[in-house]
Amino acid sequence: MEKRKFGFVMSMVLAAGTILGACGGGAEEEATDNGGSGEETDKFTVAMVTDVGGVDDKSFNQSAWEGLQAFGEENGLKKGTDGYDYIQSKSDADYKTNLNTAVRNEFDLTYGIGYKLKPAIEEVAKQRTESQFAIVDDVVEGLDNVTSITFKEHEGSFLVGVVAGLQTKSNKIGFIGGIESDLINKFAGGFEAGVKAVNPDADVTIEFAGAFDKADKGQQMASAMYSSGIDIIYHAAGGTGNGVFAEAKSLKETAPEKEVWVIGVDRDQSEEGKVTVNGEEMNVTLTSMVKRVDLAVQDVATKAMNDEFPGGEVIEYGLEAEGVSIAPTQDNLSEESIAAVEEWTTKIKNGEVEVPTVPGKN
Amino acid sequence: MSKKWTVLAVPVISVLLGLLAGAIIMIASGNNPAAGYMALWNGAFGDSFYTGETLRQMTPYIFAGLAVAFAFRTGLFNIGVEGQLLVGWLASVWVGVAFVDLPKVIHLPLAISAGALAGALWGFIPGFLKARLRVHEVIVTIMMNYTALHVTNHFIRNVISDGSDATDVVNETASLRSPFLENITDFSSLHNGIYLAVIAAIIMWFMLEKTTLGYELRAVGYNQHASEYAGMNVNRNIILSMVISGAFAGIGGSMQGLGTFGNMFINSGFSGIGFDGIAVALLGGNTAIGVVLAALLFGALKVGSLNMPIESGVPNELVEIVIALIIFFVASSYMITWLLSRFKKKEAK
Numbered sequence: 001m002e003k004r005k006f007g008f009v010m011s012m013v014l015a016a017g018t019i020l021g022a023c024g025g026g027a028e029e030e031a032t033d034n035g036g037s038g039e040e041t042d043k044f045t046v047a048m049v050t051d052v053g054g055v056d057d058k059s060f061n062q063s064a065w066e067g068l069q070a071f072g073e074e075n076g077l078k079k080g081t082d083g084y085d086y087i088q089s090k091s092d093a094d095y096k097t098n099l100n101t102a103v104r105n106e107f108d109l110t111y112g113i114g115y116k117l118k119p120a121i122e123e124v125a126k127q128r129t130e131s132q133f134a135i136v137d138d139v140v141e142g143l144d145n146v147t148s149i150t151f152k153e154h155e156g157s158f159l160v161g162v163v164a165g166l167q168t169k170s171n172k173i174g175f176i177g178g179i180e181s182d183l184i185n186k187f188a189g190g191f192e193a194g195v196k197a198v199n200p201d202a203d204v205t206i207e208f209a210g211a212f213d214k215a216d217k218g219q220q221m222a223s224a225m226y227s228s229g230i231d232i233i234y235h236a237a238g239g240t241g242n243g244v245f246a247e248a249k250s251l252k253e254t255a256p257e258k259e260v261w262v263i264g265v266d267r268d269q270s271e272e273g274k275v276t277v278n279g280e281e282m283n284v285t286l287t288s289m290v291k292r293v294d295l296a297v298q299d300v301a302t303k304a305m306n307d308e309f310p311g312g313e314v315i316e317y318g319l320e321a322e323g324v325s326i327a328p329t330q331d332n333l334s335e336e337s338i339a340a341v342e343e344w345t346t347k348i349k350n351g352e353v354e355v356p357t358v359p360g361k362n
Numbered sequence: 363m364s365k366k367w368t369v370l371a372v373p374v375i376s377v378l379l380g381l382l383a384g385a386i387i388m389i390a391s392g393n394n395p396a397a398g399y400m401a402l403w404n405g406a407f408g409d410s411f412y413t414g415e416t417l418r419q420m421t422p423y424i425f426a427g428l429a430v431a432f433a434f435r436t437g438l439f440n441i442g443v444e445g446q447l448l449v450g451w452l453a454s455v456w457v458g459v460a461f462v463d464l465p466k467v468i469h470l471p472l473a474i475s476a477g478a479l480a481g482a483l484w485g486f487i488p489g490f491l492k493a494r495l496r497v498h499e500v501i502v503t504i505m506m507n508y509t510a511l512h513v514t515n516h517f518i519r520n521v522i523s524d525g526s527d528a529t530d531v532v533n534e535t536a537s538l539r540s541p542f543l544e545n546i547t548d549f550s551s552l553h554n555g556i557y558l559a560v561i562a563a564i565i566m567w568f569m570l571e572k573t574t575l576g577y578e579l580r581a582v583g584y585n586q587h588a589s590e591y592a593g594m595n596v597n598r599n600i601i602l603s604m605v606i607s608g609a610f611a612g613i614g615g616s617m618q619g620l621g622t623f624g625n626m627f628i629n630s631g632f633s634g635i636g637f638d639g640i641a642v643a644l645l646g647g648n649t650a651i652g653v654v655l656a657a658l659l660f661g662a663l664k665v666g667s668l669n670m671p672i673e674s675g676v677p678n679e680l681v682e683i684v685i686a687l688i689i690f691f692v693a694s695s696y697m698i699t700w701l702l703s704r705f706k707k708k709e710a711k
Contacts, residue, residue: 087672091633093622096551097415097668104411105672119531119625127549179628180519181527210515211630 043077044305047107048086048297049098051114053212055086059238059266060293064113064136067294071301081105095120103131109304111136111297115183121146132309134300136293137183139314148314149296153183154190154355155348156289156324157234160263161194162344163287163326163337164202164232169259171202174225176244178212178237187236187265187289188359197353198340205230206359209240218243226251226260232286234263241265242272248284249275256282261332264288268327288327296323319348368702372695373645373652377659380688387683388676398676405669406662412669414543414550418622420661422447424559425614426639427646427653428566429481429607434648435570436603437583442488442503443611444636445510446481448629450612452514453480455619455626456522458532469535474558474616481612482605484510489604493597499604507632515628528627538621553621560654562610567650569606579603611636641689660685 048068050061068084077083085107087098095117102110103124110131112121115138125133125146133140134147141148164173175191177184192204205225209217218240225233226247233248235241241264248260256277263286264272273285296317303310317323326341333341347353385395406416426443433440440446454477461469488502522529538553570576581589582599590596614635619626642660646652667681691698 081672085672087668088678090668090678092627093419093618094668097412097665100411100415100549101405101669101672116627119623124549179527179630180525210628213630 043082044075044109044301045077045082045107046071046084046109046111046301046304047102047105048111048113049095049102049117050086050088051095051116052089052091053114053238054088057239058242058269058272060136060291061113063267063291063293064111064297067297068111068301070294071298074298075305081107092116096124099124099133100128103128108132109134109301109309113137113293115181132304132311134297134304136296142312144312146312147300147310149300150314150316151291151293151296151323152186152316152318152355153236153289153291153324154186154193154357155319156291156326157187157190157236158194158197158348158353158355159326159341159344160234160287160289161191161196162198162340163194163333164191164234164261164263165195165197165199166337166340167261167286167334168199168202168232170229170231171199172228172230173202173204174222174230174233175204175206176218176221176225176233176235176237176241177206177208178240179210180208182357184208184236185359186357187234189356191234192359193356194344197344204359209237212238212240214240215243215246219247222247222262231259232261232263234265234289236265236289238266241269245269245272245284249273252282252284253277256280260284261286264327266291266293268329270327270329270331283332285329286332287330290325290327292317292323292325295321319345368699369647371702372698373647373656373692375698376645376688376691376695379691380684383687384680384684388680393676394674397674398670398680401670401673401676402663402666402681404666404673406666408669409548410546411548411550412665414547414552416658416661416665417556418550418552418661419665420657421553421555421559421621422614422617422635423638423642423657423660424563424654425610425617426635427642427657428562428650429610429614430639430643431646431648431650431653432566432570432610433603433607434643435583436579436599437586438489438492438600438603438607439500440485440488440503440604440607440611441500441640442484442506442510442608442636443614443639444632444634445503445507446484446608446611447615447618447633447636448507448510448514449484450477450481450615451619451626452517452522452615453477453612454536454616455529455532456517458536458620459522459530459625461536462533464535466535469533470538470620473532473536473620474613477612477616477619478609479612481615482609485604485606485608485611486601489601489608492604493600507636511629511632514626518626518628529625531624532620536620537624538617539624551622553617555617555621558613559617559657562613563650563654566610570650575602611639614639641685644689645692 053061055061055065072084089098110133112135118138121133121135122140125143132145136149139148140146175188188206195202195204222244235244244262248262251260252275262284269288270285273283275282388395388398407413429443454473457473457476488499491497491502492499538555540554543552578594579599582596586596642656646656663681667678670676670678
């Protein structure tokens with residue numbers, strides 16, 4: 001009987017082996033197919049590695065992917081290893097593996113989206129000197145095959161700060177950041193300066209959630225802020241910010257006359273603020289600070305395709321190149337704020353105003 | 363002999379069933395399972411680079427799995443491996459950054475011991491509470507995971523660095539990085555920790571099976587009252603078991619801190635290694651060799667899954683489903699053993 005049982009296990013193993021063997025054959029053929037079509041065309045290929053937010057984070061990963069898609073469409077590329085593609089990271093340990101996977105698939109240019117990929121890009125770029133990389137939101141110094149893409153978030157934040165300063169009723173304004181860092185301080189610093197520039201009496205409360213993916217935390221913090229009398233909250237907190245929208249919308253539902261506003265970030269977030277109260281459509285999104293990661297990604301990809309890859313350089317996209325701006329949706333803005341935004345935009349572009357990159361101590 | 367086969371058959375059949383169910387899900391969602399699993403295989407062992415990454419991923423899994431298995435063999439559920447791993451990670455990075463100009467032979471062992479010590483301390487607390495006050499260790503260890511997460515984040519931001527969200531990279535003398543291993547695996551992040559992991563597995567086997575201490579620990583696991591009657595100090599053994607388990611987990615954290623990343627950063631959530639360690643131990647039947655094999659499987663699945671979307675278009679979440687199903691089948695091992703015994707009966711007739 002022991003033997004029979006052994007035979008059963010053996011046959012299981014053999015069966016599994018046969019199945020797996022069959023799998024192997026099929027896929028190999030396919031792989032060679034891919035390889036073949038890759039060789040025929042000498043197209044420019046580009047990939048991006050997301051951070052843990054993933055490609056549908058409604059924030060900069062998604063924006064970067066939209067930029068790549070636009071780039072692909074413009075140049076007749078297809079999604080895949082012989083065109084443009086993305087690789088998602090599920091944990092911080094995956095960045096290096098994914099960057100290497102991109103290199104192994106012979107992409108001409110690989111983007112690392114987000115400052116969390118900086119150490120990985122630095123390391124991989126040193127090892128793979130033949131490949132070209134670009135990092136969004138941070139600076140990699142001293143490597144000729146890496147372009148650093150940064151934004152003047154403080155300038156855009158200044159503009160939405162001007163709006164908040166003019167439209168607040170309670171003279172109390174809040175800021176919710178994701179994780180405290182140099183990057184998020186640029187948002188906070190610019191915002192605070194913008195508020196103070198038009199409304200020196202207003203109080204700006206700056207707080208950090210400690211995470212970019214905790215909507216519940218964002219909601220708690222927003223709830224505390226709104227009940228303390230704050231009427232406008234600017235969030236620079238990615239997914240955590242979704243909780244701020246949720247809280248503002250639920251407050252609006254219970255008390256439609258109450259003034260609660262959210263200022264969105266990275267993309268035009270007016271969609272997130274839509275709420276229907278008693279059959280009336282309202283929107284809690286005052287405005288958004290738009291960071292055009294898509295434009296920057298497209299721009300650098302185009303340069304690289306034309307053999308003008310700006311390796312080793314730091315490109316800073318500001319108000320001038322439309323790298324940062326105020327959202328096109330302006331339904332909730334007063335005439336006064338629209339005029340003021342224009343005025344301050346010119347002042348910043350002329351260099352009349354120097355926007356700080358860290359919040360002051362008040 | 364028959365029992366041995368069942369012990370081996372349950373995990374193997376569970377893995378096969380998990381993969382089979384994954385294939386069915388791929389077919390149902392309009393993907394080609396052959397291409398999907400081939401991409402998984404290529405992403406895990408396709409060339410030396412990916413093999414290196416798989417072994418790198420396997421390293422902390424071995425430690426986490428050993429930690430869970432060790433506690434389990436002595437009758438304790440250590441759900442706090444995640445937290446013990448985090449404090450171990452922090453402690454070893456701290457020692458790695460703080461001391462300069464120490465020779466490597468002192469610095470590296472010191473940093474790893476710091477990790478082990480921190481993990482042991484994090485295991486001591488629930489062990490002590492269990493032994494003295496009979497507080498259930500599952501509750502305490504779960505809560506201590508959160509404590510560890512927030513305490514380490516606080517230390518990174520306010521104590522080790524100056525308001526930054528990551529520590530400096532550890533000094534060369536405390537690093538587990540190995541140029542030799544990187545060279546033979548085409549710049550993967552495989553580091554010397556893999557040797558330590560294998561040694562740790564041998565130590566755990568030796569300690570449990572071949573020493574008086576291990577015998578006592580296992581005896582307490584089987585039956586506390588009998589052990590007490592036999593003159594063993596039950597309370598001491600409970601605490602000791604949690605401390606040793608925590609030390610394994612802490613060294614798992616050192617692997618991340620001194621090897622994979624070379625630093626520590628603010629974690630907005632758990633790394634998941636500690637929780638996966640529970641599954642690794644379960645699949646490995648709480649034995650040292652089983653843990654090593656299960657860790658290899660989990661490392662391969664995790665690393666290989668990253669390659670699935672780009673090569674075959676299969677979303678890598680599928681691997682999460684496969685892993686969950688494997689755990690489900692292992693957990694329902696009763697079902698499999700029952701089926702096996704029925705099969706046997708039929709044959710006997």
